[in-house]
Amino acid sequence: MAGINLKVNGRDHRLEVDPKTPLIYVLRNDLGLKGTKSGCGLEQCGACMVLVDGKAVYSCSTPVGTFENRQITTIEGIGTPSDLHPIQRAFVTERAAQCGYCIPGMIVAAKALLDADPNPSEAAVRQALSGNLCRCGTYAQILKAVLRAAREMGR
């Protein structure tokens, strides 16, 4: 089996996995980064989003082999419970989670947006998160949280 070089959350990994394996299984099962969630395996729901070179991308279908030498950031690389990123803090303040399954993907999409556009309009936030589904209906709180994060990070 060919080896893969993967850079995740700033660390280099050498992995002996089939390069056809979708990225998500390597992140979750080989690197133990369970924050990235599997929702559909079809690039439709956004639960699996990670940052690749700063852009939010689906990790559920694309083979791990295509991510060699790219900078991958998962939710764990954005912040941890004891050291939350301001976006995560805004989600806590707005209580923007019910079951929470979609939330890591939402935060990844929000991070990509705010890195590119620190002061987005409400419409821009809605557009940037339009590839992320939430079934509990937490959209209104999530929207408030992303706008709050933008305000607080801009200070």
Place this chain on the structure above:
Amino acid sequence: MTLSPSFAKTPELDSWLQIHADGRITVSTGKVELGQKLKTAFAVIAAEELDVDPGRITVRTAETGGSPNEGYTSGSNSMEDSGTAIRQAAAEARKILLDLASEHLGAAPETLAVTDGEVRAGRSGPRVTYWELMGGKRFDRKVSAETAPKRPDLYRLIGNPVPAEGFEALVSGAVDFVHDLALPQMAHARVVRPPNYHARLLDLDDTAVRALPGVLQVIRDGRFLAVVCAREEQAVWAASRLSGLAVWDQSKGLASGDIFEQLKSNPRRSLPVVEGVPQEAPGSPSTAPAGAAATLSATYLRPYTMHGSMAPSAAMARYDDPGNDDRGLKIWTHSQGVYPLRKALASVLEIPEDTIHVVHVPGAGCYGHNGADDVALDAALAARAVPGRPVLLKWERGDEHGWEPYGPAMVMDLQASLDDGGRVIFWSHETYSDTHTARLVTPDDTSRLLAAGHLGKPLAAPKPKPNMGFHGGIHRNADPLYDFPECRVVKHLVEDLPLRTSALRSLGAYGNVFAAESFMDELALASGGDPLAFRLEHLTDARGRAVLEAAAATADWRSAPRADGQGQGLAFARYKNIKCFAAVVIDLQVDDYGAIHLQRAVIAADAGQIVDPEGLKSQLEGGLIQSASWTLKEQVTYDGGGILSRDWDSYPILTFPEVPKIETVLIDRPDQPFLGAGEATQGPTAAAIANAVFDAVGLRLRRLPFTQDRVREAAGQG
């Protein structure tokens, strides 16, 4: 004081509450956390009664043998059942602790004050903590009905904002869902389902699959097929390969005719419903009274809809771990009922119940009875093939969409008569539907576990019986809360319908309230009155009036200027007529192409005493958004060959750009019992949207969902 019914099966105080020597407190519930944040509410309730910081409290959820047995977490009952039990248990514990403290400090109990578990005799007197008195010890007594809980005017915590439990972990991806479990030697499994409910396996040569890398087992038992592999992607690939090799007899397919015709013409059992309760005796035929000034009738239609959890169902199972005392079967599950699931698994697997240990682990939001129980049996069957190894079995998206028990299709026939003054003098509501309650309750029901019907020795699913309960499935909220002098309600349980169904959030209330509250607007129009005024004229219930008035005031009811195609609609219900009151006002615009754009939503709700205001709002608003999604977009599609709604493209749900601004007004009733609210806004939202569309463009939509095609169709007919 009346004790919570939850004490009937679990009376011992120690089963509900434990004080540890290190100052932590464990509160146990037989309910499960589904994202509704009941752990937060329960911690607040216990902390309030005990006078401790909520941070000291850990809430432990359902596990067979370890937690109270409180059946299912369903029907918006958790706050009333388990919340009340925890309140009463904590009040009793506080009384015992104060008696102990009184003895210890040599001071009368009424002179003692408590701050975060520290009991003081007077301002500068001696002090002692709960954990010094009781840490690690057992109370060894049953909860009595003698200790009254704290008076509401003394509350410090209840009703105030509280830090929600576990949010930092949720936003960091650090919460372990059942999907995230990992044990040494754990294997991964996937199922391969038939193309539809009735397909039979004719032939399968699995040699090629067995030769794939990582394949540990290929399971074939009747038409139940599964693969167990060392790695997860290997299981996905092996299942896909196996699916391609299976040859199926598909001569019998799904009955794919018009579901609404089937609902009216198939065999059925019809029962009159009086005050929310079905009656065995046949009802009188529907007759509008003589002398009515006008009689109106209308038929409303609801299609099959799905739970559509964000995470496909999953479970972990381990059979006979030789290196462990945990003999028998252990199951990690996101089921809503660990005790009923254990009973069902024992019956299908033919092993004693006491050799099965079922632990609840969070899944994604389920909104009712989805694939959670079914996948637990799948995982057990897979684990049985590799004894000693834990097996994590996850459904793929297509399994979830194609095999979950759906929310049933419904036909609602409404009729009403008005007198000269425009008042309702007769009201008739008949609902035709499949069962909304196919949960596992009696031993017979165990065959409702999906794979039980697929095994070599298949168990036939029992014929559904009418739910005779108060506001049970089909007839939930078919009984209006309005003061109609004559009222007739009939439920029709229809047989031989094509799709598998069970409980979906709010059950029949969604369709029934959609119909009744749409019809109220049709009657208001016929009587020449304003829809809000018309409702108030027929409603004496003070709490009902209060939510209607609060929602209308906040939404500037029909007083703001509006653009072309804009409209405002209102609807109201009290869930099951005994739970949370909710009124919803929707502002929307219908564009020239027939697409509906929600602009603003206002909710006014009365859920009795408020425990956790933000949690309550979140349940009400989440319910509104989910209902808006059902109402505007959702319908399970199928043909003779099987289910066609297999992913989020073929079964679209509401997305970010489509969500309205929401304002929620909470009416606190500190002197009233707290009420579950997670299902209160489903029905009113649907009717408020229909009523707003009529206000906007004069089209009365009576068939869900209100897609662009449906609106254009209605415009063509009008």
